Amino acid sequence: MPAKRKTTNSPTLADVAAHAGVSPATVSRVLAGNYPVSRSANQRVMRSIRELNYAANTHARALAGVQTKTIAFILADVRGQSFADAAHGVEQEASHRGWLSLIGTSQGEAARELALVQLMREQRAGAVILIGGVTNESADDRARMTELARSLHASGSLLVLCGRPSLGDDVPTAVIEYDNEQGAYAMTSHLLSQGHRRILFLAGAERQSTSDQRLAGHRRALHDFGVPDDRALVEHGTFTRASGYQLTKRRLAAGQDFTAVFAATDVVAAGVYAAAAEFGLSIPADLSVVGYDDVELAQDLRPRLTTVHVPYEELGRTAARIALDSAHQQPGWTGDHRLFTTHVVVRNSVSRLG
Numbered sequence: 417m418p419a420k421r422k423t424t425n426s427p428t429l430a431d432v433a434a435h436a437g438v439s440p441a442t443v444s445r446v447l448a449g450n451y452p453v454s455r456s457a458n459q460r461v462m463r464s465i466r467e468l469n470y471a472a473n474t475h476a477r478a479l480a481g482v483q484t485k486t487i488a489f490i491l492a493d494v495r496g497q498s499f500a501d502a503a504h505g506v507e508q509e510a511s512h513r514g515w516l517s518l519i520g521t522s523q524g525e526a527a528r529e530l531a532l533v534q535l536m537r538e539q540r541a542g543a544v545i546l547i548g549g550v551t552n553e554s555a556d557d558r559a560r561m562t563e564l565a566r567s568l569h570a571s572g573s574l575l576v577l578c579g580r581p582s583l584g585d586d587v588p589t590a591v592i593e594y595d596n597e598q599g600a601y602a603m604t605s606h607l608l609s610q611g612h613r614r615i616l617f618l619a620g621a622e623r624q625s626t627s628d629q630r631l632a633g634h635r636r637a638l639h640d641f642g643v644p645d646d647r648a649l650v651e652h653g654t655f656t657r658a659s660g661y662q663l664t665k666r667r668l669a670a671g672q673d674f675t676a677v678f679a680a681t682d683v684v685a686a687g688v689y690a691a692a693a694e695f696g697l698s699i700p701a702d703l704s705v706v707g708y709d710d711v712e713l714a715q716d717l718r719p720r721l722t723t724v725h726v727p728y729e730e731l732g733r734t735a736a737r738i739a740l741d742s743a744h745q746q747p748g749w750t751g752d753h754r755l756f757t758t759h760v761v762v763r764n765s766v767s768r769l770g
Contacts (some may be wrong), residue, residue: 427468436464487739488518488536489545489578489732490529496655497683497711498728502547502578505732513740515542526550526557533564537573543739544568545576547732549626558583565589574744578735581625582753590738590752592731596626599724599758600633600678603706606722606760607676608641611769612704616674617650618663618684627655630680630708649674653684660687668695675704675769682707682714682723689717700767710761719764726758 429447433440438457445453446461453461487510491499507517518541522529529546536544562583565575569588576590583589607615617634620627631650638645651667653659660679667674668691679685685707689699697703699719707714710725738744738752 431468432461432464435468436460485515486518486539486541487515487543487545487736488520488532488539488541489547489735490520490522490532490536491547492522492524494519494521496548497713498681498709498726499548501711501728502732502735505729505734506545506547506578506736507732508729509733509736510740513736515740524551526553530557530560530564533561533568533575537564537568537571540571541573543574543576543736545578545732545735545739546580547578547735548580549624550580551621551624553623553625562587569744572745574739576735576739578731579626582751585751588744588749588751590735590744590754592735592738592754592756594726594731594756595758596629597633597636599708599726599760600630601637602633602758602760603708603722603724604634604637604678605641606762607678607704607706607766608637608643610704610766612676613643614646614674615649615676615678616664616667618660618677618679618688619650619652620655620680622652627652627680634678655681655684657683657687657690660684661690662687664688664691665694668692668697672697672703676766677703677705679705679707682709682711682717682721685721685723686713686717700765704766706766714761714763717765722763722765723761724758725761727756731756 429443430440433443436443438461442453442457443461446458487506489503489506491503493499503519510517518536520532522532533544565583565587568575574590576592577583578592579594582591604615617631619631635645651663653663660683664677664687677688679688685705688705692699692703699705705721707721707723710723714721714723734754743749744752
């Protein structure tokens with residue numbers, strides 16, 4: 417057995433290699449677990465890792481097959497209130513159970529999201545929760561995420577999809593959704609019941625799952641009420657106040673040809689309020705406005721915003737609860753799917769026509 421190298425700093429990969437009598441490349445292969453290594457070399461590397469106290473390294477913990485008591489959640493943007501509420505639910509449930517939480521942000525980029533999930537898998541996170549919809553998902557992105565979901569489950573971890581569509585019935589994931597489409601259907605039905613027939617819908621980006629579902633509910637309600645689905649009354653933007661402001665300002669400058677605005681989120685609705693005020697319009701006397709999410713902002717706007725309530729914090733808690741329970745590690749487990757209901761919260765931002 418080669419003599420143990422004495423260093424004043426934390427042992428390095430080179431230290432492990434010298435101690436085990438193998439090359440640094442062999443140690444890397446053992447740590448990665450993706451390349452064939454002889455049983456003898458693998459045992460020597462593992463023994464050196466233990467003797468040099470290299471087990472403090474997360475790769476060594478992964479090599480030993482030890483799950484860390486961490487739960488990772490990944491969201492597009494920490495500034496979004498709905499995302500923050502769901503993340504808070506995850507963190508609170510994890511903390512209650514004595515687990516630590518890690519957070520990552522994808523900025524809505526599929527490649528970045530995939531890289532973060534891969535990183536959390538390598539770090540042996542006990543579970544990985546993806547919060548929020550998916551944008552412009554390609555077949556390749558979906559295939560890679562499916563592969564990661566299978567890999568996580570095989571290692572005793574779990575991928576949880578919170579507020580986004582399933583990857584398929586045969587993929588071992590937990591899916592925690594809320595009835596996005598039905599919430600929008602109920603809200604548009606409310607506007608229609610109040611006599612509105614020209615409703616401007618401010619959607620998110622095209623091919624964004626959350627926005628697409630809400631727009632589908634809106635259009636289904638128009639159809640059921642016998643109201644023409646005028647595609648000119650749909651504007652695509654982003655789920656931001658600035659987008660709501662700019663889209664509404666442009667439409668009002670061209671001439672108001674609508675009596676109500678359905679903003680795809682409460683934050684977008686805040687931008688609608690700002691643009692309406694700039695044009696001297698009173699809400700709801702001159703323009704009715706509704707939103708979606710029911711974050712705290714909805715009650716701070718004046719008049720208070722009629723919106724669709726989504727139980728984001730409870731979604732997060734449920735996602736964490738399922739992830740941290742051991743049911744998904746039992747033989748024969750194929751997935752879990754929970755669907756939360758939504759409902760319209762009527763406040764003061766809609767007037768009745770006629």
